Amino acid sequence: MKREVYTPRRSYSERYNLTRHPRRIRSSDVIEGVFNDIDYYDCPDPSLVAAKAKINGLECIVLGQEKKREGKESKATGMITAKGYAYALKVLEEAEANQMPVVSFIDTFGGDSSMESELGGQSFLISDCISKFCSIKTPTISFVIGEGGSGGALAMQVTDKGFMLENALYSVIAPESCSRIIFHKRLVGGEEIEDTIPDALEMLRPGAEHILQIGMIDEILPEPEDGAHTDYERTIKTLKEKLIEGLEEWVKFRKSGGGRIKKSMLARILKDRRRKVLNYGEFVDTLDELAKRKTRRNHPENVKMIDIEREDFHNLFQIKAHLEHEGIEDTELYDCEKEWDPDKNLFRVAGGCGFVSYHDYIDNYYACPKCGKGEYLCVDEQIEKICDPDTFMEIEGDLTIDKMINNDRYNFGRYKATLEKLRQKSFSKEGLVTGNAKLNGKDIVLVISDLKFIGGSFGAVYGERFRRAVQYAVKHNYPLISVCSSGGARMNEGPMSLAQMAKMNMALLDLKRKGLLYISVITGPTTGGAYASYVTQGDVIVGEKGALVEFAGPRVVMGAGFDVDREIVCTDNLYANGKIHDLVNRKDLKDSLSYHVNLFYAMKFPENREKLGRVVDFNS
Numbered sequence: 306m307k308r309e310v311y312t313p314r315r316s317y318s319e320r321y322n323l324t325r326h327p328r329r330i331r332s333s334d335v336i337e338g339v340f341n342d343i344d345y346y347d348c349p350d351p352s353l354v355a356a357k358a359k360i361n362g363l364e365c366i367v368l369g370q371e372k373k374r375e376g377k378e379s380k381a382t383g384m385i386t387a388k389g390y391a392y393a394l395k396v397l398e399e400a401e402a403n404q405m406p407v408v409s410f411i412d413t414f415g416g417d418s419s420m421e422s423e424l425g426g427q428s429f430l431i432s433d434c435i436s437k438f439c440s441i442k443t444p445t446i447s448f449v450i451g452e453g454g455s456g457g458a459l460a461m462q463v464t465d466k467g468f469m470l471e472n473a474l475y476s477v478i479a480p481e482s483c484s485r486i487i488f489h490k491r492l493v494g495g496e497e498i499e500d501t502i503p504d505a506l507e508m509l510r511p512g513a514e515h516i517l518q519i520g521m522i523d524e525i526l527p528e529p530e531d532g533a534h535t536d537y538e539r540t541i542k543t544l545k546e547k548l549i550e551g552l553e554e555w556v557k558f559r560k561s562g563g564g565r566i567k568k569s570m571l572a573r574i575l576k577d578r579r580r581k582v583l584n585y586g587e588f589v590d591t592l593d594e595l596a597k598r599k600t601r602r603n604h605p606e607n608v609k610m611i612d613i614e615r616e617d618f619h620n621l622f623q624i625k626a627h628l629e630h631e632g633i634e635d636t637e638l639y640d641c642e643k644e645w646d647p648d649k650n651l652f653r654v655a656g657g658c659g660f661v662s663y664h665d666y667i668d669n670y671y672a673c674p675k676c677g678k679g680e681y682l683c684v685d686e687q688i689e690k691i692c693d694p695d696t697f698m699e700i701e702g703d704l705t706i707d708k709m710i711n712n713d714r715y716n717f718g719r720y721k722a723t724l725e726k727l728r729q730k731s732f733s734k735e736g737l738v739t740g741n742a743k744l745n746g747k748d749i750v751l752v753i754s755d756l757k758f759i760g761g762s763f764g765a766v767y768g769e770r771f772r773r774a775v776q777y778a779v780k781h782n783y784p785l786i787s788v789c790s791s792g793g794a795r796m797n798e799g800p801m802s803l804a805q806m807a808k809m810n811m812a813l814l815d816l817k818r819k820g821l822l823y824i825s826v827i828t829g830p831t832t833g834g835a836y837a838s839y840v841t842q843g844d845v846i847v848g849e850k851g852a853l854v855e856f857a858g859p860r861v862v863m864g865a866g867f868d869v870d871r872e873i874v875c876t877d878n879l880y881a882n883g884k885i886h887d888l889v890n891r892k893d894l895k896d897s898l899s900y901h902v903n904l905f906y907a908m909k910f911p912e913n914r915e916k917l918g919r920v921v922d923f924n925s
Contacts, residue, residue: 310525312525313472313514315472315513317474317510318475318502320474321474323472323533323534324452324472327374328487329451329532329536330450330537331371331374331376331377331412331450332354332410332412333369333379334377334537335369335448335541336356336367338475338541339544339545340356340358340489341360342358343367344918348389348392349388349389349419350388351371352383352384352388352793353369355369355396357446359553359563360548360549362558362564363406363564364405365406365407366399366406367407367408368393368396369384370410370411370413370799373412374739382417383412383414383452384414384457385413385417386421386423386427387423387424387426388421390433393434397437400711404566406444406446407444407445407446408446408548409445410447410448411450411475413453413458415456415458415478415835416431416454416457416855417457423856427837427856428837428840429603431457431837432806432810432838432842434461434838435456435806435810436810436813438815439462439612439810442575443566444555444566444570445573446466446467447462447466447467448469448526448547449462449516450470450544451470451473451474453473453474453475453516455477456794456803456837457480464584467521467522467523467788468523469525474512475800475803476511476800477794477800478796480509483509483796484504484505485498485655488501491797496639496672508797508799509796509799509800510799513525515800518711519804520585521803521804522583522833525899526543526544526547528540528543536740543572543802544838560700562807567807576642577863579814580657583808583811583812585765586801586808587710587711588709595700595809596697596699596703597699598697598702615823631659633661633662635664637662638661638663639661639666641658641659641673641675641676642656654872661675668890670682670892671891672850672851673680676850677851677890677891679851679891681756683755683757684753684755688740688753689752691895692743692744692751693744696742697740697741697742698740698742699739699775700739700741700750700773700774701739701770704769704770705724705734705735706765706766715797720721723797725760731757735766736750736759736767736795737771739753739777745899745902745903747783750775750777750781750783751904752771752786753772754835756790759795761835762793762795763791763802764790764794764804764805765797765805767805768809769808769813771805771839772808772809775812779815779816783917784822784826784901786822786898787839788826789825789827791828791832791833791835792828792833792835793829793832793833793834794835802834806834806837807838809838815898820846821909822902823844823908824898825840825843825845826847826894827840827846827847828849828854829849829851829853829854830855831854832855845887845901846884847897848874848885848887848888848889849891850890851876851877852876854873854876
């Protein structure tokens with residue numbers, strides 16, 4: 306029987322005000338009202354409620370994202386920290402081991418963007434939570450009851466069944482943060498941020514009706530006439546009835562109470578979940594043929610150089626003393642200076658090395674060989690840096706939003722004009738370029754984000770290109786290498802872009818089940834949803850020296866009232882703390898990748914192994 310789709314009755318701004326109401330019902334209120342025999346875990350993060358609890362005698366694992374509420378004492382901030390996500394992963398392991406259904410309640414501003422959580426591996430843990438929900442061998446149900454903020458919400462919402470209260474919101478980024486980025490000039494001009502919120506909401510389209518269209522939820526649930534805060538009892542009743550109805554499809558309840566998951570259900574649950582998530586953004590089911598990509602290099606402009614023969618006497622004296630100390634004999638030099646201008650959103654995490662040889666700078670692909678600071682490379686320079694000459698063949702080079710089913714929801718107005726303009730200006734037709742190539746004679750699949758295409762941000766096409774590249778790697782038994790420099794989810798596509806975090810992680814599960822190698826390369830800048838999804842799922846993670854890498858961009862972090870520590874938000878720190886496996890200069894990246902690719906082929910296909918000594922021999 307086909308359900309009648311419930312339609313929310315209010316505008317985005319009205320729903321925003323109801324969602325932010327100080328007495329809005331919270332996860333802890335719902336858990337107390339829906340379940341009995343509640344056994345709370347001693348969670349280290351007050352913004353996460355974790356418990357074992359029963360409904361109709363059936364024991365479930367319950368996770369609730371918690372905000373403060375007027376009239377109820379709480380230390381919750383509404384932003385789960387790295388410790389909270391790490392704890393959630395432990396609880397999910399218990400649920401899987403005992404085949405207990407998982408029920409999650411979503412209500413968060415987003416993941417915690419403090420430097421403490423950054424040090425704790427926030428992005429890695431959010432990505433791990435997404436992948437765990439994608440793969441967990443037990444049924445899962447989620448309810449968005451308030452605010453679904455970015456990857457922080459998605460980490461606990463990629464479930465078999467999903468429901469959303471009509472006035473709840475689900476957004477790729479908090480509207481305030483969106484305003485700081487998109488409407489920066491208006492704010493600098495003196496406009497109050499509150500006045501920009503309605504425009505930010507219209508752009509983000511965070512309403513339940515949009516989330517339903519994408520497939521991230523299955524049904525919209527009605528609230529009391531004046532909002533959930535006016536009648537807790539009725540809201541709880543609605544949620545409880547829907548939870549029992551959802552569980553009855555999977556669980557055989559006993560008359561005496563309790564129940565067990567039906568034997569025939571688990572395989573179907575996993576299959577349906579995979580199909581659901583991989584269809585977050587459906588495209589015409591045709592694969593473009595491999596095509597040669599025309600290499601078009603993009604030499605950096607305005608490189609800070611100095612010719613000492615043209616300097617005045619005073620500068621010449623100082624510079625020559627510096628060169629003698631550093632052992633540099635060149636007369637053409639690159640000036641490695643510190644740069645950080647928050648107002649212009651320029652943020653370099655390394656630098657200040659002084660003068661270095663311009664030859665060494667060029668040899669290191671336009672980056673300082675000491676700290677890694679340098680120019681952003683275009684896709685073709687990345688290909689040249691990694692692949693054997695003339696071997697890169699592009700996969701799905703013509704896959705654009707025009708091939709997306711129901712693309713009229715996104716492909717219109719200013720965004721459509723922007724895409725068309727960028728396709729003419731840029732060397733790419735989208736923010737991700739994928740292809741088959743050779744690396745020192747070995748076949749690989751390579752995916753590269755294009756920073757010059759809307760900051761390398763990802764939307765539906767990016768996610769689908771990534772999925773199809775993984776599919777190609779799985780079909781041909783090739784290792785996958787991703788090179789990321791991305792600002793994260795693309796705000797122009799709203800929650801559809803957010804959904805790609807789950808889609809890309811789900812696709813990678815197919816690769817890993819096949820026993821194929823995934824190498825993730827972090828270049829600068831890598832922030833937001835890219836960092837908190839596929840980037841941190843690498844079997845091997847390689848960082849280019851001095852690259853900016855952060856859960857939220859500097860402007861968003863500072864706008865939220867946190868300081869940015871430049872020593873923390875870089876690949877050097879990740880390597881020093883054991884979170885990535887290798888830290889390299891740009892010119893050494895190919896050697897690092899080749900080592901791992903050679904090892905993969907030797908282990909995966911021993912019958913084809915050329916050397917029976919060391920796979921990589923220092924004498925060769």
